[in-house]
Amino acid sequence: MSVIVQAENVSVDYGRKNPVHAVRNVSLTIEENQFVGLVGESGCGKSTLGFALARLERPPAQIISGTIQIVGQDWRTLAAEPLRRARWTEVSVVLQSGMNALNPIMTIGAQFKDVMEQHTRMSPAEIVARAETMLEMVQIQPEVLGRYPHELSGGMKQRIAIALALVLQPKLVIMDEPTTALDMVVQRQIVENLKELRRQQAFSMLFISHDLGLVLELADQVVVMYAGEVVERQSATSMLDHPWHPYTRALMHSLPDPENPKGSYEGIPGTPPDLHHIPTACLYAPRCPLATDVCRAQTPPLEDLKVVDLRCFVTREEVGVHVGTGA
Amino acid sequence: MEYFLRRVIFLIGTLWVAVTVNFFIPRAMPGNPVETMMARFHERGTMSPSAMKAITVMLGISHGNIFQQYGEYLNHVVHFNFGVSYTYFPYSVTYMISHALPWTLGLVGVATIFSFGLGTMFGIIAAMRRGKAVDGSLTILSSFTNTFPYFWFGLMALYFLSFVYHWFPLTGAYGASMTPNLSWSFIGSVAYHGFLPALTIMISSIGGWLLGMRNNMINALNEDYVLLATAKGLKPSWVAWMYVARNAILPNLTGFAMALGFVVGGSLLTEIVFSYPGIGYLLYNAVVNEDFPLMQGIFLIIVVCVVLANFVADLAYVMFDPRVRRGGAS
Known part of the structure; x- marks a missing residue:
């Protein structure tokens, strides 16, 4: 499998004076046709990272270091015009609030048309046909092309946004909380839609969400972020069996169990740290039930432990035992 | 319908x-x-x-x-019969208004359209280059021109450019020796006489359009659909126009239509300062002379124009904003 995205040590700051170090030294690899889920609570830097990878960071956010290789080009150093031409043909995005992601004064058709006109040499008839095919893929009537965004429901708009993201057959689609603003029923439709789309068209995806359950269902690989850093990375199937980082475990426990609706699920006590000053310690230690003196005195590295990439002094021992016994 | x-x-x-x-x-x-x-x-x-x-x-x-x-x-x-003017007896009010109106429409109308057009254009430029030198100088300059009294600017221009340096005429809408006709020399004379008053009106109003448009643009720039347009790799000029400016201009259109309605009222102080024979000057004389029929006639014309301009603005808004179009019809 070829690599679509190879990001190395990406750091993003907000502001210049007294900056917030929102994302620190994150490396991320996305392979062809791979769905990568990025989870964490609000403010952990997951969206900031996603936008930085697509070079959509807005001031005061700025990428201060790292490389972002996407299909062989370094997007961090790419000039404006080549970057513009690479956008959407290689990387497209779906935003959290599909409602506001469509231009209110243009018809849906016009918003499909402009992107195809400016990136391809398709004829007007081909453009319409392509737009209709895309809408069909997300189960929307082709008549909608003549409508304006305010005439459509939130779920429809979000499905249109997804169809729009796939129209040029990009290598990677970055989805930033695409279902967060929708109710559970519509959310389910969208998830089923995405699974179906994956069978019809080959593309990689970076799925950003705070909903670990959703990510475990959709993604091949799950990356858990906490306070601007990756704390755990492993395949979705093995994470379901063995979440290693105490934070991932806490996220798991905060999910309701459908087989035991009255069973206990817990929140995570405390709040994430202030990212103006990064202490020399495990950033999760103040909220961690397993924290030891080492955790409060040293910064744990992200270690490749074969079955998992993990940033924890305590549970890394458990991984060792787990791998050693071959369980 | x-x-x-x-x-x-x-x-x-x-x-x-x-x-x-x-x-x-x-x-x-x-x-x-x-x-x-x-x-x-x-x-x-x-x-x-x-x-x-x-x-x-x-x-x-x-x-x-x-x-x-x-x-x-x-x-x-x-029947458009507003009676006889007390001041300009035996001329009728209708006659007086019909002779003053073209001057006002020409002067204030052209100045308003230019001021809106230029202000909006500079507002777009300032917003697209926000934080840069162009934006800073445009914003500061327009905040300044927006606050100082325009009749004062008119008086200064009149004193220095007309009285001291004789570059521009002191009064009137055209050369005293000419009779109104459609020759180039007459049109030239009208443009020459109208330049300073028009400049005064424009300088006092352009800043408002610029600042308003810039603010709307900056709000629109933060919208998700603009972020998405950038992500779509659309040409910057297309994004600036179709995604940002087209949305940002909507609130300003109403203001512009209202301003066009008020054009008929003339620019009272400008017309007085430059002794320009428009509606504003006429209204001033009517009030000073307690000329009820003339006042009533002028007020009526102003009111009708403002109301009509509002009406046209409503219809124009429907053309530019699809949300009003279908929303209003349902």
């Missing part, structure tokens, strides 16, 4: 209220035109009661009660 019908009914209702208010307001003012006229004649000698009566009849002042007067007034308004 139903939207259009509702707008038309609303328009007619507004016009009726305006016409009625226009009837009562001058009558609520103290003073009496005959006494004013007599006072003027008194300076040259006394006047007999029969002469007073003659003036009353001549001016067509009705002696019916207020309701009869109102009925008569409505009838006259429908």
Whole structure:
């Protein structure tokens, strides 16, 4: 499998004076046709990272270091015009609030048309046909092309946004909380839609969400972020069996169990740290039930432990035992 | 269609209220035109009661009660008959207005359109280059011109450019030796005479359009659909126009239509400063001379134009904003 995205040590700051170090030294690899889920609570830097990878960071956010290789080009150093031409043909995005992601004064058709006109040499008839095919893929009537965004429901708009993201057959689609603003029923439709789309068209995806359950269902690989850093990375199937980082475990426990609706699920006590000053310690230690003196005195590295990439002094021992016994 | 019908009914209702208010307001003012006229004649000698009566009849002042007067007034308004001007006797009000209106429409209308066009354009430029030197200088300059009194600017321009340096004429709308016609030399003279007053109006109003447009643009730039447009790799000029400016201009359109309505009212102080023979200057003279028919005529024209401009703005808005289009029809 070829690599679509190879990001190395990406750091993003907000502001210049007294900056917030929102994302620190994150490396991320996305392979062809791979769905990568990025989870964490609000403010952990997951969206900031996603936008930085697509070079959509807005001031005061700025990428201060790292490389972002996407299909062989370094997007961090790419000039404006080549970057513009690479956008959407290689990387497209779906935003959290599909409602506001469509231009209110243009018809849906016009918003499909402009992107195809400016990136391809398709004829007007081909453009319409392509737009209709895309809408069909997300189960929307082709008549909608003549409508304006305010005439459509939130779920429809979000499905249109997804169809729009796939129209040029990009290598990677970055989805930033695409279902967060929708109710559970519509959310389910969208998830089923995405699974179906994956069978019809080959593309990689970076799925950003705070909903670990959703990510475990959709993604091949799950990356858990906490306070601007990756704390755990492993395949979705093995994470379901063995979440290693105490934070991932806490996220798991905060999910309701459908087989035991009255069973206990817990929140995570405390709040994430202030990212103006990064202490020399495990950033999760103040909220961690397993924290030891080492955790409060040293910064744990992200270690490749074969079955998992993990940033924890305590549970890394458990991984060792787990791998050693071959369980 | 139903939207259009509702707008038309609303328009007619507004016009009726305006016409009625226009009837009562001058009558609520103290003073009496005959006494004013007599006072003027008194300076040259006394006047007999029969002469007073003659003036009353001549001016067509009705002696019916207020309701009869109102009925008569409505009838006259429908026929564009606003009576005889007291000040410019024997000219009718309609004659006076029709001779002042073209000058005002030309001067203030052109100045307003230019000011809106340029202000909006510079607002777009400033917003697209926000934080840069262009933006800073445009914003500071327009905040400054927006706050200083325009008649003061007019007076300064008149004093230095016309009086001291003789680069521009001091008064009037065209050369004193010319008669209005459609020759190039006459049009040239009109442009020459209109330049300073138009500049005064533009300088005082362009900043407002610029700042308004810049603010709307900056709000629109933060919208998700603009972020998505960037992500789509659309050409920057296309994004700036179709995604940002087209959305940002909507609130300004209403303001522009209102401004076009007020064009007819003239630019009172500008016309006075430059002795420009427009509606503003005429209105000033009417008020000074307690010329009720002329005042009423001018007020009526202004009100009708503002109401019509509003109506047109509503219709134009429908064309530019699809949300109003279908929303209003349902």
